[in-house]
Amino acid sequence: MNILITGGNGQVGFELQRQFAPLGTILAPTRHELDLTSAEAIDAYLQQHQPSLLLNAAAYTAVDNAESEPEQAKRLNAELPAQLAEYAAKQDIPLVHYSTDYVYPGNGETPWQEDSPTGPLSVYGQTKLEGDESVVKSGASYLIFRTSWVYAARGNNFMKTMLRLGRERDALNIVNDQIGAPTPARLIAQITALSCTIHHSPFTIHIPPGIYHLAPNGETSWHGFASEIFNQARKAGQPLAITPEKTAGILTSEYPTPAQRPLNSRMALGKLENALGITLPTWQSQLALTLIEHLES
Numbered sequence: 669m670n671i672l673i674t675g676g677n678g679q680v681g682f683e684l685q686r687q688f689a690p691l692g693t694i695l696a697p698t699r700h701e702l703d704l705t706s707a708e709a710i711d712a713y714l715q716q717h718q719p720s721l722l723l724n725a726a727a728y729t730a731v732d733n734a735e736s737e738p739e740q741a742k743r744l745n746a747e748l749p750a751q752l753a754e755y756a757a758k759q760d761i762p763l764v765h766y767s768t769d770y771v772y773p774g775n776g777e778t779p780w781q782e783d784s785p786t787g788p789l790s791v792y793g794q795t796k797l798e799g800d801e802s803v804v805k806s807g808a809s810y811l812i813f814r815t816s817w818v819y820a821a822r823g824n825n826f827m828k829t830m831l832r833l834g835r836e837r838d839a840l841n842i843v844n845d846q847i848g849a850p851t852p853a854r855l856i857a858q859i860t861a862l863s864c865t866i867h868h869s870p871f872t873i874h875i876p877p878g879i880y881h882l883a884p885n886g887e888t889s890w891h892g893f894a895s896e897i898f899n900q901a902r903k904a905g906q907p908l909a910i911t912p913e914k915t916a917g918i919l920t921s922e923y924p925t926p927a928q929r930p931l932n933s934r935m936a937l938g939k940l941e942n943a944l945g946i947t948l949p950t951w952q953s954q955l956a957l958t959l960i961e962h963l964e965s
Contacts, residue, residue, distance in 0.1 A: 669871070670695050672719035674704060674748070675726030679820040680766060683857035684723050691861075692871075695719060705743050707751055714755050721871040722752050722763040723860065727796070731770070732926040734791040745795035750802035757808040762873045764860055769816040769848060771797040774930020777847075781936050782814070782879045790927040800879065809873055811863055813856065813882040816933045817893070820853040821962035826890070827955070828962065830897045834910040844891035844917030848933030849883040849951050852958045856882055862944055875943040881935035884951035891917040896952060900959050 669692040675681040676696025685694050695717055703709045704726050727745055728734060734741035749765050756763040772780045773787030788794040803810050819825035827850075833840060859882050865874045888896070895915055898908055920929060937948050 669720040670717050671721045673723045678725055679823040679853040680856050681725040683853040684725055687857040687861045704748055710751055720761055722756055724749055724752050724765045731792045735926045738791045741791055741795045746798035749799035753803040753806035753808045757806045762871050763808050763810045765803050765812045767800050767812050767814040768796050769933040769935055774932050776932055779934035779936040782939055810877050811873055812879040815851045815856055815882045816848045817850040818853055821958050821965055827897055830894045834898050834908045838909045839914035841916050841918045842891040842894045843920050843923055844889040845919050846929055846931050847887050847889055849887055850893050851883045852954045855954055880940040881937055883935055884954045885948050886951045887934055900956055904963060
């Protein structure tokens, strides 16, 4: 059985490949092998390979650049999932699509529920929401996992940037009024695999189709995340120039960016935990696993 993973070279895509490799033939085309900006190329690829499961980890994730490149963001974040969902519905195969906390308005302090009113603050968030809505309306058997603050042992991400800066600098200012849960790509892939089963031939989704929040338990700020990265790195014997008293918190307003960020990225996890019969791990324990994997790689 063929498993198509779009965005296979990204953080989530890489972990999906590792997780699903024992379950079928992985198709993870590079940009040179499949142009995701071309609807015609995707149609031809799907027709040729006839996948039994679609895992859409591709996205335009350059949040600030999306403000000046809205058409590129719309193609990958809205039109691509719509096209994949249409194919999944026609072929009666499952689609797993990955979304973001940026679809919510980011106000208040209450964790967002899956049915909370949406209100994106940026082009990135708006295009991701349009993709979600297309998948929901498609008639396909689908899962949409909305996640937050994704990082991994590989690729470019906040954890690796902080480790580098922590070695190079003795002082850092880091935003402390955006609150969410750092989510490793490995956890996203593991939960995806838990949610899909193979019977004799086709893949099936064995939790009710719908939108789910996927993140570790607990919450922190970017400043808190960075501080824990430094704390765990020190315990692992990593030499750092940065000291705890020189890791200062600043307001989002002191660090202006082209795209507005949500201050409240808290997401309620009960729906996913109940569906799978699990308790999601804490963000601190997931950081420990990811950090060790990075340091040992």
